[in-house]
Amino acid sequence: MGVLGASTAPIAVGAVDAKAVERPRIHTCTEWGARPPNGTITVLNRKPTYIVVHHTAGGNSSDLSLAHAYQISRSIQNFHVDGRGWVDSGQQLTNSRGGHVTEGRHRSVEILDGGTRHVQGANVGNHNSEVIGIENEGLYSTVDVTPQLWTSLVRLVAYIAQSYGISPDMIRGHRDFNATECPGQVLYQRLPELISAVRAMLGTAPVSPAGARLSWPLLKPGEQSDKVLAAQHLLRARGVDLRADGVFGDATFAAVARLATENGVAYEPCYASRTADESGYLGVTTWPLLVRTVQAGDSGEAAKAARVLMSARGQRFATVDTPTWQRLLA
Known part of the structure; x- marks a missing residue:
């Protein structure tokens, strides 16, 4: 979270x-x-x-x-x-x-x-x-x-x-x-x-109420969740040929890495003493490239992503804008 x-x-x-x-x-x-x-x-x-x-x-x-x-x-x-x-x-x-x-x-x-x-x-x-x-x-x-x-x-x-x-x-x-x-x-x-x-x-x-700020979640290889499934639907909405199975595997990693590269997103590995490939991690710099506003009557991959997240939280499908995506993914 x-x-x-x-x-x-x-x-x-x-x-x-x-x-x-x-x-x-x-x-x-x-x-x-x-x-x-x-x-x-x-x-x-x-x-x-x-x-x-x-x-x-x-x-x-x-x-x-x-x-x-x-x-x-x-x-x-x-x-x-x-x-x-x-x-x-x-x-x-x-x-x-x-x-x-x-x-x-x-x-x-x-x-x-x-x-x-x-x-x-x-x-x-x-x-x-x-x-x-x-x-x-x-x-x-x-x-x-x-x-x-x-x-x-x-x-x-x-x-x-x-x-x-x-x-x-x-x-x-x-x-x-x-x-x-x-x-x-x-x-x-x-x-x-x-x-x-x-x-x-x-x-x-405190300047602001505790918990008032939310960031985008970090998803990485090996994870299996409704968030991964939603991300895969959002990638598909951008034309990526990717299976939406809820598992963050090699294909999802590669798709996120391409998304970052194509949009000029800086890849800044965390390791100070050794290297690691985090270029395909999905986080704060790449979620905003995927999410889009969807309306209650929409169909398609982005709407499927919203429905996955709202269903997992027992919510009825409604309009989802960027702040709503953040709350659903928190």
């Missing part, structure tokens, strides 16, 4: 007895032995709008030491510079399973502490000028984060929010912007808890 939308409109902080959050210990690039950047670090003369949570999708190591955190940071930088050709690490900050925070892209700590400008990273496709990203070591699709990582994440996000004046309501997961598994289903489902914890540290009140 999508729990957080990807609205581009900033939300003002609703301060109530605002508290000063002490800056957490952040180990700089110099401390962990980073390579010099392979080019110029871009510093934007504006604040980021969103704080984005990622996972590295690497191993869930039992080594909680600072030395291990340094090694993870070096590994990510090497992969991003040598494997992807980026100027430096893509994320601004990294949080280890031991709760050790390290600087990712050079100058990120210096600029964060200033609170008025933003080091542009490379961690959210088509939105890097808007976001400050935190890579959390590990893979959280089916398991939870360590207590150390969680405590560190809350404190770090609270400090970022305070430094930039960002409302906790603007905390997002990577999948709220790109069709990716990141930050893993388990960690993604804890984002409302993270928002509440950061809000408590800052002493701020």
